[in-house]
Structure formats: C-alpha cells, structure tokens
Amino acid sequence: MSDRVLLATFEHEDDLLAATEAVRRKGWRILDAFTPYAVHGLDRAMGLKPSRLTWVCFICGMTGALGMLWFEHWTASITWPIDVGGKPWNSLPSDVPVAFEAAVLLAGFGSVFALFGVSRLWPGKKPKVVYPRVTDDRFVLVIDEADAAFDVPSAERFLQEFNVVETAEHTSEEGHYS
Amino acid sequence: MNSPRFVVPHTLSRKLITATISGAVILGVTTAISPDRAWANLLLLSYFLITLGLGGALFIALTNVCGASWHVAFRRVPEAMTGLLPIAGILLLATLAIRLPQYGWHHHGHGGPGTFWFKELWLSPKFFAIRAVTFVLLWVVLARILVGSSRRQDAHAGKPIHAGVSVLFLGIFAITISLAGVDWIMALEPLWFSTMWGVYQFSGLILATLAAMIIGCICLRRMGPLEGIFTDEHLHDLGKLLIGFSCFWMYIWFSQYMLIWYSNIPEETSYFIPRLHGPWAPIVAGSLVLNWIIPFFVLLPRPSKRSESIMLRACVVVLIGRWVDLYMMIFPPVIGTMPTFGLPEVASMVIPCGLASWLFFRSFARAAPVPAGDPDLVASLHYHA
Structure with missing residues (x-):
C-alpha cells in the first residue's frame, strides 16, 4: 500500500459533493473529507455505511x-x-x-x-489539521494514491471539472487518514 | 410561475361525501334509539375535527414565528387543514348547544357539592356558551388571516410573511385550547379536575395534526400536485416530529396519571378509577399502545421515517389512537359503566375521515399547490434532513 495521499481543496460544498461522488464512481479510495461544518449528504457521497x-x-x-x-x-x-x-x-x-x-x-x-x-478523540489528543483553512472556508477531499498506476497529473485534470482550487501530495502516517 | 390548481377527482369527492352522509344517517338513527350515545359520538367527532383544523393553524404559526423554511414546499397542506375549522366549528357549537342545559356541573344547583362561587359563575350556561362561540370565532378568524397572508404572496412574490399575527395566534391558542378542553371535555365530570388537562389536550392535538398532515402530504404526492416537491427529507423530519410528539403525549399522559396515583385523593382519582378498573381498562391500555408503543418502536429506525408506506401506516395507527384517546375521555361519563362499540362508533370514525378529507382536498384546490412566491421555497426544495 502506498503511503502517499492526494489532497484536493474546494471552495464550495457542492463541488466537494460532486467530486466525492465522481471519485468514488471512478473506484479511487476516499480516505476522508474535511469540511468547516457538517455537509449534508457527504456520507452518502463517500459511500459510508449507515452509522452504528x-x-x-x-x-x-x-x-x-x-x-x-x-x-x-x-x-x-x-x-x-x-x-x-x-x-x-x-x-x-x-x-x-x-x-x-x-x-x-x-x-x-x-x-x-x-x-x-x-473517532479516537480523547483529552490531550493533538489535532492534525491537513489544511488550515478547513476550519474556516475550504473543503478538502483526501484520496489514496492506491498504487503505481495512480497518475497524479491526470487525477488533477479530472478534478478540474469540479473547480478544484488546489491539489497537494502528502505522505500519510500510518492510520492517520483512515 | 404559478403551477396549475389541483382538481379534486370527482369519484373521490363522491366517495368521501357518501361516507360522510352514511355516517350522519347512522348517527341520526342512533339519536332516536340512544341519544346519550349519539351525542357522545357527535362530541368526539366534532372535537376531533376542530382540533385537526386548529393544529394546521398552529403548525403555520409556529413555523412562521421560528422563521422556518424547511416546510415551505408543503405549507399549503397545513393551510388546507385549516379549511376544516368553519364546518367543524359549527358542528361543535351545535353539539354543545344540544346539551347546554345539562352541560357541566351547574345542573347540580346552587351550593352543590364541590362548588364555590367562581366555579358556579364559570360553568353558568350563558358564560359557557359565550366562551365557546368566542373560541371558535377567534380560531376561524385568526386561521383565515394566517392563511390569507400566505396566499397574498402568490400575487406579490418575494414578500416575507409577517410573524406578528402568528405570535398573537400562539398566545391565544395556548390559552383557548386549555380552556376549551376544560369546558367541553373535563366539565363532563364537573367534580373532577386536573391541572395537566390543558397540556394533555395540546399533546393529543399536535400528535393527530402531524399524523393527518403526513397522510395529506403523501396522498397529494401520490396524486401528483406535490410530486417532486414533498421530498423524503420533509417526510423524514415530519417523522421525527411525529415520534417526538408521540413520546410527549405519553409523557403528559403519565404525568397526569402518576400525580393522581401518588397522592391518591378521592376527588382526583375519580377520573381514573372507572377507566383503569373494570371493562374500560383494556381500552385505555389500547390507547397507550396505539399512541406511543407502536409509533415509538416503528419509527425509531431512520429508514422507516423515510419510507412512505411505513409512515402512512404509523400515521393511521396514531389517528386511531387519537380517536380511542378521545373515546376514553368522553364516553365513560356520558354513557355509563359499560363500554360500547358498534355502528354509531364506526360512524364517528368514518365521518371525520370522510368530512375532513373532503374539506381538506376542497380547500387545497382553492390555491396554487405550492407557495411559489415565498422567498424560502428554494431552500425548502433543496432541504436535507
């Protein structure tokens, strides 16, 4: 498994929702999505199972x-x-x-x-913010660069359709995003 | 931008009118055989109908005051429910007028047991009648104003609704529904009293209103006018309100019961002893099952609140529960020690269904099915629960 992830940043929740839906349909693995507030319908777009x-x-x-x-x-x-x-x-x-x-x-x-x-939240836990502006006005989608076949430039081009404002590659620490 | 008016199918109207008239004939015949029983049924059905109409107005006023936008897409449904008020009001006033000479405790005469000057004054026939007419007139007029301000938006698009009348309505509603419940139903047992009575009346009213509103929305979605407008998100939220108020009803029912059970004072327990011991007891148990146990467990999972067929069934159960609840309030003091269920009771179930549906659809057809001029409509159409 690769430890590299692609962070796609959006300005609007509609863009994030559409991109999430499309990325899931393409078969790429979505590790997480970070938003400044609860976005309705994101759980469905990410294909999450109903909460237990x-x-x-x-x-x-x-x-x-x-x-x-x-x-x-x-x-x-x-x-x-x-x-x-x-x-x-x-x-x-x-x-x-x-x-x-x-x-x-x-x-x-x-x-x-x-x-x-x-959600592994406990007192004293250090927050790891993937992108500072997710606490303000940006929406971030974290995509797993699953294998060598994952082509970053073509993924970036694909995300352009959804008005992506910024993409960045991060190295994920074990268990950080999933 | 105005969508076409809804037209009530002729066959449906005819069926509803036939059901209402056959119910009325049965009750008419019952009047000749057993006037007490016919009157109890008449009071039950007219109170049922007027509280449904009043509940529609309450929902509109409440959402206006909150500045809510989620309900705008189906707001014409509670508005159409207020169309029940004038006819139900006339029916109720006529029912009360039939029994006015015997109503309440005043036939016990001056200085009877359990009386004092204020109670004698309060339940004197003239004051009783004036209050009843005032309550009904206030409800009809205020509901008309509430609905009228929404209808005016159709012509003057984008104008937000003033919350002023809604605030006034909520204040008046809280006082009048409590007093009306005390006057028309609690006074059937004039020596008994409960300070929980007003809120108990409210809890039954709001629960039945939500159930009827959900059925109305689902029917209109199936028939066409609210197709694609009343969404599963709206259904889900109405379902949450329904399960919430079902618990509220049980909470209030039990609060009234427990306080009386605990203190165990004869003048207070006189309401529960005939109802919880002997032949009426299984019916009380039934009303708890219909109003709380079934709706609570059925509506608890999220998918069932989003399922049209499950919600429809739960709402029918709740409305039957409301009927049984009213039956248990009204029948024991009027008809005596043994419960009865026969054709007249079937009639008092059928008449509210037939008459309420007929008035509802007729009233719904009078305005555009969607308040297209409301600035919050778009937010409501894209609403996510």
Whole structure:
C-alpha cells in the first residue's frame, strides 16, 4: 500500500459533493473529507455505511430503563420493602420516572462516549489539521494514491471539472487518514 | 410561475361525501334509539375535527414565528387543514348547544357539592356558551388571516410573511385550547379536575395534526400536485416530529396519571378509577399502545421515517389512537359503566375521515399547490434532513 495521499481543496460544498461522488464512481479510495461544518449528504457521497451509533444509543437506553426498573424493584420490594402511603411494594408507576431518567442518561452518555471512542478523540489528543483553512472556508477531499498506476497529473485534470482550487501530495502516517 | 390548481377527482369527492352522509344517517338513527350515545359520538367527532383544523393553524404559526423554511414546499397542506375549522366549528357549537342545559356541573344547583362561587359563575350556561362561540370565532378568524397572508404572496412574490399575527395566534391558542378542553371535555365530570388537562389536550392535538398532515402530504404526492416537491427529507423530519410528539403525549399522559396515583385523593382519582378498573381498562391500555408503543418502536429506525408506506401506516395507527384517546375521555361519563362499540362508533370514525378529507382536498384546490412566491421555497426544495 502506498503511503502517499492526494489532497484536493474546494471552495464550495457542492463541488466537494460532486467530486466525492465522481471519485468514488471512478473506484479511487476516499480516505476522508474535511469540511468547516457538517455537509449534508457527504456520507452518502463517500459511500459510508449507515452509522452504528444509533444501535449503541438504543441498547444503552434500554439497559438504563430495564436495569433501573429491576434495581428499583429489587431495592423497594425485595431487599428492604418500605410501605409508602399504603401502596404495594412493587408499584410500577413510582419506578417509571427514574427508569426514564436512567434511559436518557445512559443513551446520551453511551452515544457521546462511543462516538469519542470510535473517532479516537480523547483529552490531550493533538489535532492534525491537513489544511488550515478547513476550519474556516475550504473543503478538502483526501484520496489514496492506491498504487503505481495512480497518475497524479491526470487525477488533477479530472478534478478540474469540479473547480478544484488546489491539489497537494502528502505522505500519510500510518492510520492517520483512515 | 404559478403551477396549475389541483382538481379534486370527482369519484373521490363522491366517495368521501357518501361516507360522510352514511355516517350522519347512522348517527341520526342512533339519536332516536340512544341519544346519550349519539351525542357522545357527535362530541368526539366534532372535537376531533376542530382540533385537526386548529393544529394546521398552529403548525403555520409556529413555523412562521421560528422563521422556518424547511416546510415551505408543503405549507399549503397545513393551510388546507385549516379549511376544516368553519364546518367543524359549527358542528361543535351545535353539539354543545344540544346539551347546554345539562352541560357541566351547574345542573347540580346552587351550593352543590364541590362548588364555590367562581366555579358556579364559570360553568353558568350563558358564560359557557359565550366562551365557546368566542373560541371558535377567534380560531376561524385568526386561521383565515394566517392563511390569507400566505396566499397574498402568490400575487406579490418575494414578500416575507409577517410573524406578528402568528405570535398573537400562539398566545391565544395556548390559552383557548386549555380552556376549551376544560369546558367541553373535563366539565363532563364537573367534580373532577386536573391541572395537566390543558397540556394533555395540546399533546393529543399536535400528535393527530402531524399524523393527518403526513397522510395529506403523501396522498397529494401520490396524486401528483406535490410530486417532486414533498421530498423524503420533509417526510423524514415530519417523522421525527411525529415520534417526538408521540413520546410527549405519553409523557403528559403519565404525568397526569402518576400525580393522581401518588397522592391518591378521592376527588382526583375519580377520573381514573372507572377507566383503569373494570371493562374500560383494556381500552385505555389500547390507547397507550396505539399512541406511543407502536409509533415509538416503528419509527425509531431512520429508514422507516423515510419510507412512505411505513409512515402512512404509523400515521393511521396514531389517528386511531387519537380517536380511542378521545373515546376514553368522553364516553365513560356520558354513557355509563359499560363500554360500547358498534355502528354509531364506526360512524364517528368514518365521518371525520370522510368530512375532513373532503374539506381538506376542497380547500387545497382553492390555491396554487405550492407557495411559489415565498422567498424560502428554494431552500425548502433543496432541504436535507
């Protein structure tokens, strides 16, 4: 595998979207795309699989709700039954608010930390910005120069169709872009 | 730039009118056999209809105030829903007028149990009637102004809509829907009260409105006028609102229930005891399944919110749930200890479908299907959820 990548810089999100779509159709490997804000439809253009984060969220939420229901039942009616207002020990309605809160809490924390984990974001991590202006007004597409057959000048010509403003070759460190 | 007007197919109109008239005949016959049951059905269906119309106006006002642009492509759909208001208003006022002498607690007489001067004044027949007429008139007039300002854009393209009337509408809506719910439905059990009632009415209203709006949009997309205009992105966002308000409805339902269950005071529990013990209980359980459990689990995955057929089914479930929810509010105090379901109830399901659809399509056909003069239309057409 080559460790060289091509950075194509665009001025408009529409250009980036069209270029991404075309590059994927051509069969070149897209390593990543960097944009100043979330560009709708980019995930589809890059051919990414649907996010699995929703499943993490659902499972964490269910764990929170069911786990808390079980815990409340165990504390209030098995280990230490307390008579509240003459109601039965295993009163489901009184367990619902806490179960709901636990579901929201676990679903929220679960999703956020799963996202941080998957994107390898943690405190103290040094940002590697491929191109400083992606944090302002430029859109960058990172293409893998897969093998010797990848011809940079012809790729640049191809990208001209999508109003590419700048192309640059970088050497990727292992695992940096993918 | 104006696209051609939508023409309601004759066969469709005829079917809808036939359904409405046959429902009306069944209810007419029921009036002779069992007036209580017929009246309960009449109140159910007219309240159902008026809240759908009101919900359309609410959606327009809310989006205007937010300065939203995503909905502009299908804004004529909630606008057409407000076309239900005048007829539903007349129907509702007539329904209330039939029972005005017995309505509320005032037939218990002066100084009866659970009364005090303000309640006696509030539920006196004259004041009750004045309020009902005022609410309906306010809704009809404000909805007309809201829709009118959107229609004027067709002639004067590019003029943004003023949010002033929308702000006024939202304030008036919040107060009137709470009071109307208390007057027309909570007062069926005049000795019972709940401070959650207003927001409970709102939660059912907005949920049914969204469901009806989605069905309207999908039908019009299939019939042609919104083809290529109402996109899957719009459907997706309406689906998110639907699942969100389904949870909101459940949240409010449970909040009302839990507070009453916890404090366990006889004058408060009088609403839930007949409904949760005995023959009505399975129907309450059914309303929770239809309004929350089914929509929640069905609409949770992203693809189902973007699928026309799944959304259509979920919306039908929600609308049936709304009917059952209203049935559980209205029927126990009016018809007594045993639930009934027969031809008259089928009629009160069929009439809202037939009449609402007929009024909706007729109202939709009166203006261009797309607000072409709205400066936000392009943003809405290219909208990504």
